[in-house]
Amino acid sequence: MCGHQNWNAKMKSYICCSHAGGQGKTTTSQLLYTVNRQVGMPLKLWSADYTDSEGLSKLGRLFPGDVVELGVGESISNVRSSNDRSAGVKYWDKLGHALLSDGGVFDIGANVIDQIIDWANVRDAKSILKERHAPDIVAFLVCKAERRAIADMSELVRNFGVDQALPVSKIVIVQNEAGGSFDRLPLESTISMIPTDVPVEYFTMPACHSEMWSSMEVNFLSLDKAISMTPDRASRELDLDPFEAISAVSDLNDWLETCKEKLKAIHIL
Secondary structure (H helix, E strand, O other): OHHHHHHHHHOEEEEEEOOOOOOOHHHHHHHHHHHHHHOOOOOOEEEEOOOOOOOOOHHHHHOOOOEEEOOOOOOHHHHHHOOOOOHHHHOOHHHHHHHHHOOEEEEEOOOHHHHHHHHHHHHOHHHHHHHOOOOEEEEEEEEEOOOHHHHHHHHHHHHHHHOOOOOEEEEEEEEEHHHOOOOOOOHHHHHOOOOOOOOEEEEEEOOOOOOOHHHHHHOOOOHHHHOOOOHHHHHHHOOOOHHHHHHHHHHHHHHHHHHHHHHHHOOOO
């Protein structure tokens, strides 16, 4: 029993979510996976998101064969036509087992988080996960500098920090600067007024200006693979000029190191 608890103590669950699409949830998921692997803590990858015709989510296309696809829950029509009225809740029990036994990085698609919070409340997942010493859970709430971010982040902080739908040990608000600076958005002052019992940290994720970035997205090249590329390989495989490739590789690795230091500062690594 002691060995089991020690093993769980080393594991982590990172839940990356937002109410809106295009905020940088999958980028955050990739980042957490990569930096943890670099410090000797390999994590499983999970996606609760819409999938393509091959059954792959965005994260699944970036890490083919390495992502457990959880889907997006039962459709409303399926739940209504089912004789089992709890079908919509039962769907997410598999997420509960993942949080209980495996840990890892959970990339939650836009709007899917509401289903998961509903499931957690109905199942009293907080009590089960606490009683069975589940891996530590950190909620990463991801947003860009948009007006809607204040309402979206506030609601999620209440879900995790006040109602405590899941037993998260920390809430990290990811301020993704790919959409611009947060200087004029009163996000932190608004969040500070919410009476949460869970610590709230802020991780400002700088925009990545590497000339590899757009090619990585188009070609579904993961951050984990891209950082290991030599300039010569990046030039060949991403159709970059040799001079572009040298700075592109350097800029990508510099961005990763900056992010890693910021995550260490809030005790994620």
